[in-house]
Each structure stands twice: as structure tokens, then as C-alpha cells.
Amino acid sequence: MPKSNPERRSDAAILCWGIGVGLLGLAYALGMFGALTAAFGQGSPPAIGSALAAVILAPITVGLGLLFCLSGLMWMVIRALADQAGDAEGRHYSKNVER
Numbered sequence: 368m369p370k371s372n373p374e375r376r377s378d379a380a381i382l383c384w385g386i387g388v389g390l391l392g393l394a395y396a397l398g399m400f401g402a403l404t405a406a407f408g409q410g411s412p413p414a415i416g417s418a419l420a421a422v423i424l425a426p427i428t429v430g431l432g433l434l435f436c437l438s439g440l441m442w443m444v445i446r447a448l449a450d451q452a453g454d455a456e457g458r459h460y461s462k463n464v465e466r
Contacts, residue, residue: 380442387435394428397421 401421408414 377443377446380439380446382439383435383442384439387432387437387439390428390432390435394425394432397425397428401425 398421401418404414404421405418408418
């Protein structure tokens with residue numbers, strides 16, 4: 368079995384961080400559009416319902432986004448430190464990588 372590419376070990380951590388950033392962007396959009404819908408909905412029941420749903424979901428999305436961002440960031444830092452600690456000769460990243 369071929370040895371795995373060491374440069375691909377951080378793919379999952381970067382994906383985790385990227386999902387967190389996406390969730391934070393979604394939370395921003397939910398907050399903005401929820402507030403605008405409530406302000407300009409003119410008392411329409413569907414508009415008030417969607418604004419209420421956006422206001423309820425925005426803090427949940429912020430919490431999940433921060434959780435994913437921080438865990439992905441810590442994962443990347445720990446992975447980098449582990450890679451450096453295990454590389455006593457300084458040849459961890461060689462020229463022979465998968466393309």
C-alpha cells in the first residue's frame with residue numbers, strides 16, 4: 368500500500384474551518400434579512416413568520432459556525448505542530464508528492 372501524501376492530511380481541517388466560515392456568513396444573511404423582513408413586512412403573517420424563524424436560527428448558526436471555525440483552526444495548528452515534531456530531519460515535505 369502506498370504511503371499517503373503528507374500534504375493531504377490537513378484537507379479535513381481546512382474543510383471544517385471553511386464550513387464554519389460559511390455558517391457565519393449564513394448567520395449574517397439570516398440576521399440581516401430577518402430584520403429587514405420584520406421592518407418592511409407590513410404585518411403580513413408569512414413575513415412575520417419568516418422573520419421570526421430567521422431571528423431564531425441566526426444565533427444557532429453563529430454558535431455552530433464558531434464551533435466549526437475554532438475546531439478547524441485548532442485542528443490545523445495541532446496538525447502542523449505534530450508534523451514538525453515528527454520531522455526530525457527536516458524532510459517531511461519532499462519533492463515526491465502526488466499531483
